[in-house]
Amino acid sequence: MAPWMASGLIYASGLALTAGSITLLYITTRTFNFAVASMATWGFMLAYTGVSLYGGTPYVYLPLVFIAGSLLGLIAYYGLNRHLLRRNAAEITLMMSTLGYDLILLSIVQMFADYLTLTYKLYPRRVMLSAHDFQLFGERAAAFILPVIAIGLLVALHIFLTKTKFGIAMRATIENPVLAGASGINPDRVYMISWVISGGMSAIGGAAMAMAITGTPVMGMNTIPLMFAGAILGGLHSLYGGILGGFMIGLTEYAGVFYLSREIGPWIQGYRMGIPLILMAATLLLFPRGLAGIPWAKLFGNLFSRKRGDN
Secondary structure (H helix, E strand, O other): OOOOHHHHHHHHHHHHHHHHHHHHHHHHHOOOOOOHHHHHHHHHHHHHHHHHHHOOOHHHHHHHHHHHHHHHHHHHHHHHHHHHHHOOOOHHHHHHHHHHHHHHHHHHHHHHHHHHHHHHOOOOOOEOHHHHOOEEOOEEOHHHHHHHHHHHHHHHHHHHHHHOHHHHHHHHHHHOHHHHHHOOOOHHHHHHHHHHHHHHHHHHHHHHHOOOOOEOOOHHHHHHHHHHHHHHHHOOOOHHHHHHHHHHHHHHHHHHHHHHHHHHOHHHHHHOOHHHHHHHHHHHHHOOOOHHHOOHHHHHHHHHHHHHHHO
16 A cells, blocks of 8 residues: 555545535535534544543444534534524524534533543643554554445445435435425424434544544644535535545545655645645536536446447
8 A cells, every 4th residue: 555545545534524524414404514623523532532541442432423423413403503494594694603613612622631631641632543543454454444434324324315214305305395394304303313414424534534643622623624625526415426525635635745745845745735625626617516516427428438439
Protein backbone atom coordinates (compact mmCIF):
# COMPACT_ATOMS: atom_id res chain seq x y z
CA MET A 1 0.00 0.00 0.00
CA ALA A 2 1.34 3.46 -0.91
CA PRO A 3 2.67 5.54 2.02
CA TRP A 4 -0.22 8.00 1.86
CA MET A 5 -2.97 5.49 1.14
CA ALA A 6 -3.48 3.99 4.61
CA SER A 7 -3.95 7.34 6.34
CA GLY A 8 -5.85 8.64 3.33
CA LEU A 9 -8.37 5.78 3.45
CA ILE A 10 -8.90 6.24 7.18
CA TYR A 11 -9.35 9.99 6.88
CA ALA A 12 -11.55 9.67 3.78
CA SER A 13 -13.81 7.19 5.56
CA GLY A 14 -14.46 9.73 8.30
CA LEU A 15 -15.11 12.51 5.80
CA ALA A 16 -17.43 10.26 3.81
CA LEU A 17 -19.57 9.59 6.87
CA THR A 18 -19.76 13.24 7.91
CA ALA A 19 -20.43 14.43 4.35
CA GLY A 20 -23.14 11.80 4.00
CA SER A 21 -24.74 12.97 7.23
CA ILE A 22 -24.81 16.56 5.94
CA THR A 23 -26.44 15.46 2.69
CA LEU A 24 -29.02 13.27 4.44
CA LEU A 25 -30.25 16.15 6.57
CA TYR A 26 -30.30 18.60 3.68
CA ILE A 27 -32.41 16.43 1.40
CA THR A 28 -34.86 15.60 4.20
CA THR A 29 -35.18 18.85 6.18
CA ARG A 30 -33.51 21.55 4.01
CA THR A 31 -31.06 22.07 6.90
CA PHE A 32 -27.32 22.63 6.52
CA ASN A 33 -26.13 21.09 9.76
CA PHE A 34 -23.16 23.04 11.11
CA ALA A 35 -23.44 21.04 14.34
CA VAL A 36 -21.83 18.15 12.44
CA ALA A 37 -18.49 19.65 13.55
CA SER A 38 -19.05 19.17 17.28
CA MET A 39 -20.97 15.92 16.77
CA ALA A 40 -17.85 14.56 15.07
CA THR A 41 -15.68 15.88 17.90
CA TRP A 42 -17.87 14.18 20.47
CA GLY A 43 -17.45 10.92 18.56
CA PHE A 44 -13.68 11.22 18.88
CA MET A 45 -13.84 12.24 22.54
CA LEU A 46 -16.02 9.28 23.52
CA ALA A 47 -13.80 6.80 21.67
CA TYR A 48 -10.72 8.31 23.33
CA THR A 49 -12.35 8.22 26.77
CA GLY A 50 -13.27 4.58 26.31
CA VAL A 51 -9.81 3.37 25.32
CA SER A 52 -8.12 5.54 27.98
CA LEU A 53 -10.29 4.46 30.92
CA TYR A 54 -11.30 0.92 29.98
CA GLY A 55 -8.74 -0.21 27.40
CA GLY A 56 -9.27 -2.06 24.14
CA THR A 57 -9.36 -0.58 20.66
CA PRO A 58 -11.49 2.33 19.42
CA TYR A 59 -13.60 -0.07 17.33
CA VAL A 60 -15.09 -1.56 20.50
CA TYR A 61 -16.67 1.79 21.36
CA LEU A 62 -18.10 2.65 17.94
CA PRO A 63 -21.60 1.37 18.80
CA LEU A 64 -21.61 3.64 21.86
CA VAL A 65 -20.31 6.49 19.70
CA PHE A 66 -23.16 5.97 17.21
CA ILE A 67 -25.78 5.95 19.98
CA ALA A 68 -24.33 9.11 21.54
CA GLY A 69 -24.29 10.89 18.16
CA SER A 70 -27.88 9.79 17.52
CA LEU A 71 -28.87 11.25 20.88
CA LEU A 72 -27.25 14.57 19.97
CA GLY A 73 -29.21 14.52 16.71
CA LEU A 74 -32.42 13.78 18.60
CA ILE A 75 -31.82 16.73 20.93
CA ALA A 76 -31.15 19.00 17.96
CA TYR A 77 -34.38 17.98 16.25
CA TYR A 78 -36.73 18.24 19.20
CA GLY A 79 -34.96 21.26 20.69
CA LEU A 80 -34.57 23.35 17.54
CA ASN A 81 -35.23 21.98 14.10
CA ARG A 82 -38.75 20.64 14.63
CA HIS A 83 -40.13 23.97 15.77
CA LEU A 84 -38.52 25.87 12.91
CA LEU A 85 -39.69 23.39 10.27
CA ARG A 86 -43.26 23.71 11.53
CA ARG A 87 -43.00 27.47 11.05
CA ASN A 88 -41.62 27.02 7.51
CA ALA A 89 -38.41 28.79 8.50
CA ALA A 90 -36.04 29.87 5.74
CA GLU A 91 -32.95 27.73 5.04
CA ILE A 92 -30.66 30.42 6.45
CA THR A 93 -32.61 30.33 9.74
CA LEU A 94 -32.39 26.54 9.90
CA MET A 95 -28.65 26.73 9.23
CA MET A 96 -27.98 29.40 11.86
CA SER A 97 -29.88 27.43 14.48
CA THR A 98 -27.51 24.50 13.99
CA LEU A 99 -24.54 26.87 14.29
CA GLY A 100 -25.82 27.96 17.70
CA TYR A 101 -26.26 24.32 18.72
CA ASP A 102 -22.74 23.58 17.51
CA LEU A 103 -21.30 26.33 19.73
CA ILE A 104 -23.13 24.88 22.72
CA LEU A 105 -21.75 21.41 22.01
CA LEU A 106 -18.27 22.88 21.51
CA SER A 107 -18.42 24.55 24.94
CA ILE A 108 -19.48 21.29 26.59
CA VAL A 109 -16.66 19.44 24.80
CA GLN A 110 -14.16 21.90 26.27
CA MET A 111 -15.57 21.39 29.75
CA PHE A 112 -15.49 17.61 29.30
CA ALA A 113 -11.85 17.80 28.21
CA ASP A 114 -10.99 19.75 31.38
CA TYR A 115 -12.93 17.21 33.46
CA LEU A 116 -10.88 14.35 32.01
CA THR A 117 -7.67 16.24 32.76
CA LEU A 118 -8.57 17.24 36.33
CA THR A 119 -10.21 13.96 37.36
CA TYR A 120 -8.34 11.26 35.44
CA LYS A 121 -5.08 13.08 34.60
CA LEU A 122 -5.70 12.57 30.86
CA TYR A 123 -4.75 15.12 28.23
CA PRO A 124 -7.42 15.01 25.48
CA ARG A 125 -6.31 18.22 23.77
CA ARG A 126 -3.76 16.51 21.53
CA VAL A 127 -4.55 12.86 21.03
CA MET A 128 -3.12 10.31 18.62
CA LEU A 129 -5.97 7.80 18.65
CA SER A 130 -4.02 5.77 16.09
CA ALA A 131 -1.73 4.66 18.94
CA HIS A 132 -4.53 2.31 20.04
CA ASP A 133 -4.73 0.63 16.62
CA PHE A 134 -3.21 -2.73 15.65
CA GLN A 135 -1.59 -4.20 12.54
CA LEU A 136 -3.51 -6.12 9.90
CA PHE A 137 -1.85 -7.50 6.73
CA GLY A 138 1.19 -5.39 7.53
CA GLU A 139 -0.81 -2.14 7.63
CA ARG A 140 -2.85 -0.28 10.19
CA ALA A 141 -6.10 -2.14 10.77
CA ALA A 142 -8.09 1.08 10.48
CA ALA A 143 -7.16 1.29 6.78
CA PHE A 144 -9.26 -1.85 6.23
CA ILE A 145 -11.87 -1.67 9.00
CA LEU A 146 -13.03 1.94 8.66
CA PRO A 147 -13.66 1.88 4.88
CA VAL A 148 -15.65 -1.33 5.42
CA ILE A 149 -17.66 0.37 8.17
CA ALA A 150 -18.31 3.43 5.99
CA ILE A 151 -19.37 1.36 2.98
CA GLY A 152 -21.31 -1.02 5.23
CA LEU A 153 -23.32 1.87 6.69
CA LEU A 154 -24.04 3.11 3.18
CA VAL A 155 -25.26 -0.33 2.09
CA ALA A 156 -27.37 -0.67 5.24
CA LEU A 157 -28.87 2.77 4.63
CA HIS A 158 -29.58 1.87 1.01
CA ILE A 159 -31.36 -1.32 2.07
CA PHE A 160 -33.29 0.62 4.71
CA LEU A 161 -34.44 3.23 2.18
CA THR A 162 -35.37 0.79 -0.57
CA LYS A 163 -36.51 -2.41 1.16
CA THR A 164 -38.30 -1.36 4.36
CA LYS A 165 -41.75 0.15 4.63
CA PHE A 166 -40.56 3.10 6.69
CA GLY A 167 -37.57 3.64 4.42
CA ILE A 168 -39.85 3.86 1.37
CA ALA A 169 -42.07 6.29 3.28
CA MET A 170 -38.95 8.28 4.10
CA ARG A 171 -37.99 8.50 0.42
CA ALA A 172 -41.52 9.60 -0.44
CA THR A 173 -41.31 12.37 2.16
CA ILE A 174 -37.96 13.49 0.78
CA GLU A 175 -39.34 13.72 -2.76
CA ASN A 176 -42.70 15.35 -1.92
CA PRO A 177 -43.47 16.13 1.75
CA VAL A 178 -46.94 17.54 1.04
CA LEU A 179 -48.08 14.54 -0.99
CA ALA A 180 -46.51 12.14 1.51
CA GLY A 181 -48.40 13.80 4.36
CA ALA A 182 -51.65 13.57 2.40
CA SER A 183 -50.97 9.83 1.92
CA GLY A 184 -50.84 9.26 5.68
CA ILE A 185 -47.06 9.37 6.14
CA ASN A 186 -45.93 11.20 9.27
CA PRO A 187 -43.19 13.65 8.15
CA ASP A 188 -42.31 14.38 11.78
CA ARG A 189 -41.10 10.79 12.29
CA VAL A 190 -39.14 10.91 9.03
CA TYR A 191 -37.35 14.11 10.06
CA MET A 192 -36.62 12.69 13.51
CA ILE A 193 -35.13 9.46 12.12
CA SER A 194 -33.03 11.53 9.69
CA TRP A 195 -31.51 13.46 12.59
CA VAL A 196 -30.88 10.24 14.53
CA ILE A 197 -29.08 8.56 11.62
CA SER A 198 -27.21 11.72 10.70
CA GLY A 199 -25.99 12.29 14.27
CA GLY A 200 -24.74 8.71 14.53
CA MET A 201 -22.91 8.94 11.19
CA SER A 202 -21.29 12.24 12.21
CA ALA A 203 -20.02 10.83 15.51
CA ILE A 204 -18.53 7.70 13.93
CA GLY A 205 -17.00 9.92 11.23
CA GLY A 206 -15.26 11.99 13.89
CA ALA A 207 -13.88 8.91 15.63
CA ALA A 208 -12.63 7.65 12.25
CA MET A 209 -10.88 10.92 11.35
CA ALA A 210 -9.12 10.94 14.73
CA MET A 211 -7.45 7.67 13.69
CA ALA A 212 -5.62 9.59 10.94
CA ILE A 213 -5.15 13.11 12.35
CA THR A 214 -4.46 14.58 15.78
CA GLY A 215 -7.65 14.65 17.82
CA THR A 216 -8.44 17.88 19.67
CA PRO A 217 -11.58 19.47 21.15
CA VAL A 218 -11.72 21.69 18.03
CA MET A 219 -11.07 18.92 15.51
CA GLY A 220 -14.55 19.26 14.03
CA MET A 221 -14.25 23.04 13.68
CA ASN A 222 -10.96 22.60 11.81
CA THR A 223 -12.30 20.00 9.38
CA ILE A 224 -15.86 21.20 8.76
CA PRO A 225 -14.92 23.00 5.49
CA LEU A 226 -13.84 19.65 4.08
CA MET A 227 -16.98 17.92 5.38
CA PHE A 228 -19.12 20.40 3.45
CA ALA A 229 -16.76 20.21 0.48
CA GLY A 230 -17.40 16.47 0.29
CA ALA A 231 -21.16 16.96 0.50
CA ILE A 232 -21.15 19.69 -2.17
CA LEU A 233 -18.76 17.80 -4.45
CA GLY A 234 -20.95 14.72 -4.31
CA GLY A 235 -24.15 16.66 -4.88
CA LEU A 236 -26.44 17.96 -2.15
CA HIS A 237 -29.42 16.11 -3.58
CA SER A 238 -27.82 12.66 -3.50
CA LEU A 239 -26.95 10.80 -0.30
CA TYR A 240 -24.69 8.38 -2.17
CA GLY A 241 -23.02 11.25 -4.01
CA GLY A 242 -22.27 12.97 -0.69
CA ILE A 243 -20.52 9.89 0.67
CA LEU A 244 -18.57 9.44 -2.59
CA GLY A 245 -17.60 13.12 -2.44
CA GLY A 246 -16.27 12.67 1.09
CA PHE A 247 -14.09 9.77 -0.02
CA MET A 248 -12.75 11.79 -2.98
CA ILE A 249 -11.98 14.86 -0.85
CA GLY A 250 -10.09 12.82 1.75
CA LEU A 251 -8.07 10.77 -0.71
CA THR A 252 -7.29 13.80 -2.90
CA GLU A 253 -5.96 15.73 0.09
CA TYR A 254 -3.59 12.97 1.18
CA ALA A 255 -2.49 11.97 -2.32
CA GLY A 256 -2.02 15.59 -3.38
CA VAL A 257 0.06 16.51 -0.33
CA PHE A 258 2.21 13.38 -0.66
CA TYR A 259 3.10 13.86 -4.33
CA LEU A 260 3.36 17.65 -4.27
CA SER A 261 5.66 17.48 -1.22
CA ARG A 262 8.01 15.23 -3.19
CA GLU A 263 7.93 17.48 -6.26
CA ILE A 264 8.00 21.03 -4.88
CA GLY A 265 8.88 20.66 -1.18
CA PRO A 266 7.28 20.08 2.23
CA TRP A 267 6.09 23.71 2.49
CA ILE A 268 3.01 22.70 0.47
CA GLN A 269 1.63 20.92 3.54
CA GLY A 270 0.60 24.29 4.92
CA TYR A 271 -1.85 24.56 2.01
CA ARG A 272 -3.16 21.00 2.12
CA MET A 273 -6.76 22.08 2.66
CA GLY A 274 -6.66 24.01 -0.62
CA ILE A 275 -5.99 20.90 -2.71
CA PRO A 276 -9.41 19.22 -2.27
CA LEU A 277 -11.17 22.59 -2.42
CA ILE A 278 -9.61 23.22 -5.84
CA LEU A 279 -10.88 19.79 -6.93
CA MET A 280 -14.37 20.69 -5.69
CA ALA A 281 -14.36 24.05 -7.52
CA ALA A 282 -13.12 22.49 -10.77
CA THR A 283 -15.76 19.74 -10.63
CA LEU A 284 -18.58 22.20 -9.94
CA LEU A 285 -17.52 24.40 -12.85
CA LEU A 286 -18.05 21.42 -15.16
CA PHE A 287 -20.94 19.78 -13.28
CA PRO A 288 -22.85 22.31 -11.10
CA ARG A 289 -24.88 19.51 -9.48
CA GLY A 290 -21.72 17.70 -8.35
CA LEU A 291 -20.81 14.09 -8.94
CA ALA A 292 -24.45 13.06 -8.68
CA GLY A 293 -25.23 15.34 -11.63
CA ILE A 294 -22.83 13.55 -13.98
CA PRO A 295 -24.74 11.31 -16.44
CA TRP A 296 -22.79 8.21 -15.47
CA ALA A 297 -25.10 5.79 -17.29
CA LYS A 298 -24.78 7.77 -20.50
CA LEU A 299 -21.01 8.07 -20.21
CA PHE A 300 -20.50 4.36 -19.57
CA GLY A 301 -23.06 3.51 -22.24
CA ASN A 302 -21.14 5.56 -24.82
CA LEU A 303 -17.85 4.02 -23.70
CA PHE A 304 -19.28 0.52 -24.01
CA SER A 305 -20.70 1.33 -27.45
CA ARG A 306 -17.31 2.61 -28.65
CA LYS A 307 -15.57 -0.53 -27.44
CA ARG A 308 -18.06 -2.71 -29.28
CA GLY A 309 -17.59 -0.59 -32.40
CA ASP A 310 -13.82 -0.96 -32.19
CA ASN A 311 -14.21 -4.70 -32.02
